[in-house]
Structure formats: structure tokens, C-alpha cells
Amino acid sequence: MAKPATVKLHPSKNPQKENVRGAMVALLQKHLGTAIxxxxxxxxxxxxxxxxxxxxxxxxxxxxxxATEAFVDLIAERLTGMGGQAQGTVQAAAANTVLEAYPLDIVKSEDHLRRLSDSYSAWGKALIEGIEEADEAGDDLTADLLTEVGRGISTGLYFLESHFQVEDAGHST
Ligand SMILES: [Fe+2]
Known part of the structure; x- marks a missing residue:
């Protein structure tokens, strides 16, 4: 069951229960920050x-x-549709993201590919946990949205790590 809402909500005729909406807004805030x-x-x-x-x-x-920017809007508008107030600034995103700060000094393509794949993997893991949380709260629509985002992030990870999977497996290129 979802915990009691500690999040202030705008009045809404959204049919989902208020405590569930509060819990989902808190969950989505984290994923909004991560997407940004x-x-x-x-x-x-x-x-x-x-x-x-x-x-x-x-x-x-x-x-x-x-692709990721499209997820920013998708997540933010689910959050506001449930009566939440989106925390969409860069400063708020820095506070809410689940990702480690991206180093500012990376140059080589392989280093960017590997470092971005770490971020995709970390968000993918948080999305799987988020889908479970939405499922347990009984919010199929939020679970479905996070599933859609998770599928996109999984494809992104595939595009990134396909550049170095051959080397890591010990095969010659
Ligand atoms: Fe450009």
C-alpha cells in the first residue's frame, strides 16, 4: 500500500485516490529530475x-x-495531471536526480559511451524499482508510463554499450 501523502496536491478530479496520487507525485519527481x-x-x-x-x-x-527530453515532458505531465507541482528547474533536477554527476572533463568517444551507459543503467534500475512501487500502490497508469520510459532507456543502453561489448567479451574487432 502507498504511504500517506506528504505531498501537497492541487484540487483534481483525477479518479486515483489522493494518498496514491501523493505517493506517485513524490516518485515521479525523482524521475523528472533524472530525465532532465x-x-x-x-x-x-x-x-x-x-x-x-x-x-x-x-x-x-x-x-x-x-529521446530523453521527450521523457521529461511525459513524466512532468503525468505528475501535474495527478495534481502535483512539477519541480522542473535545473537546480531542482540536481537535487532530485538518482544519477551521479557527469564528469566535465571527458573527451574520448569510448569514455563518453561507457560513462553514459553507467547513467542509463542506473536510471534503468531506478525505473524498475519505480514500476514496482507504482504497481504496489495500485497505479497502473504510472506503472505503464514508467514502463514506456524504461523500455526507451533500455534501448538507449543497448545503442551505447554495443560499441564496446565486443572488446569486453575478449573478441577481436
Ligand atoms: Fe548539436
Whole structure:
């Protein structure tokens, strides 16, 4: 069962129970902050990457940014639709994100690919936990939304780690 809501909600005719809405708003706030954080981790990589495969990864990082930015809006509008007040500023995102701060000095493409894959994996894990929490609270719609985000983040992780899985498995390239 969802814990009693400690989150202040706007009046809403949303049919979900108020204590569930409060718990889901708190849950979604964390994922909103993470989505904002990750979307600009991808831009940080897009702008600063260097290496022989520059153009491919430069474009990939921008595509990942765009996909993640779509999740920012999706999550924020589920949160506000449940009567919550979205914490959407950069400062709020820095406080709410589940991710480690992205280093500002990464240059090589492989280093960006590996570091971003760490972020994708960390958010993917938090999303699986979030889906469970939404399921237990009885909120199928939030569980479904987080599942959609989780599927996208899983695909992003695949795009990133496919660059180095061959080396890590000990095969020659
Ligand atoms: Fe650009």
C-alpha cells in the first residue's frame, strides 16, 4: 500500500485516490529530475566528444538527448495531471536526480559511451524499482508510463554499450 501523502496536491478530479496520487507525485519527481539530468548528460557528450568515429557518436548522443527530453515532458505531465507541482528547474533536477554527476572533463568517444551507459543503467534500475512501487500502490497508469520510459532507456543502453561489448567479451574487432 502507498504511504500517506506528504505531498501537497492541487484540487483534481483525477479518479486515483489522493494518498496514491501523493505517493506517485513524490516518485515521479525523482524521475523528472533524472530525465532532465540525463538529457543534458547526453548534450555534454554530444558537444565534447572527440575521436575517429566522431560524427556517428556526435549524432547518436543528440538522438539520445532528444529521446530523453521527450521523457521529461511525459513524466512532468503525468505528475501535474495527478495534481502535483512539477519541480522542473535545473537546480531542482540536481537535487532530485538518482544519477551521479557527469564528469566535465571527458573527451574520448569510448569514455563518453561507457560513462553514459553507467547513467542509463542506473536510471534503468531506478525505473524498475519505480514500476514496482507504482504497481504496489495500485497505479497502473504510472506503472505503464514508467514502463514506456524504461523500455526507451533500455534501448538507449543497448545503442551505447554495443560499441564496446565486443572488446569486453575478449573478441577481436
Ligand atoms: Fe548539436
Amino acid at each position: 539530468d540525463l538529457s543534458y548528460q547526453c548534450k555534454q557528450a554530444h558537444w565534447n566528444v572527440k575521436g575517429m568515429n566522431f560524427i556517428a557518436v556526435h549524432k547518436l548522443f543528440d538522438e539520445l538527448h532528444e
